[in-house]
Amino acid sequence: MFTGIVQALGRIVRATSRGGDLELEIEAADIAARRRRLGDSVCVQGVCLTVVRTLPRGFLADASRETLACTTLGGLASGAAVNVEPALKAGDALGGHLVSGHVDGIGKVVKVERDARSLRLYFSAPRALARYLAAKGSITVDGVSLTINSVHGGRFSVNVVPHTQSVTTLGRLAPGMRVNLEVDLMARYLERLVGTRSRRMKRK
Numbered sequence: 001m002f003t004g005i006v007q008a009l010g011r012i013v014r015a016t017s018r019g020g021d022l023e024l025e026i027e028a029a030d031i032a033a034r035r036r037r038l039g040d041s042v043c044v045q046g047v048c049l050t051v052v053r054t055l056p057r058g059f060l061a062d063a064s065r066e067t068l069a070c071t072t073l074g075g076l077a078s079g080a081a082v083n084v085e086p087a088l089k090a091g092d093a094l095g096g097h098l099v100s101g102h103v104d105g106i107g108k109v110v111k112v113e114r115d116a117r118s119l120r121l122y123f124s125a126p127r128a129l130a131r132y133l134a135a136k137g138s139i140t141v142d143g144v145s146l147t148i149n150s151v152h153g154g155r156f157s158v159n160v161v162p163h164t165q166s167v168t169t170l171g172r173l174a175p176g177m178r179v180n181l182e183v184d185l186m187a188r189y190l191e192r193l194v195g196t197r198s199r200r201m202k203r204k
Contacts, residue, residue: 001088002043004096004145006168010084012076022063028084029057035086043085046143046180047071048101071103072178083143083168096145097138103180109173119160130154132183140182
């Protein structure tokens, strides 16, 4: 489990094909070695990965074909910056919102505007995710916890303050770029609970 509060800007050192999967070498020297040990979960660009080997300045992780099909990781070139967050520990501050690192879909940047010192980013989300978007609700974009400003169908906007621009990849986004989206876990659970209750009522 994660919070969507990025701890470091990492870098894809290399991506090596392994029989259809990818082995990713990720530089993340700013993440303490004790938070990237063998078997640990680390959120990379919004995707929960497992450390399979530790390195002096980072770690290796495997990305399966399923992960490559459902996220943007397969399209990242060597040298690409990535948002990195180690798994949440008991007692850690929950500064963002609960994030699983299981990407729900790939969105696209529609427009980028200056809004005083902030950036206002507009995204389009897959149609299946539209029902989980709510103004002032939470969403994770490339691993970053954000508050939704407005929603129009499958499109939504967020504001990115100067600090977030400087410590994540979001300040580098441009129209047409793809991003990993994870909707609010609470919205998913609420939908399931309400749906289950509704079906029970109909059976009665």
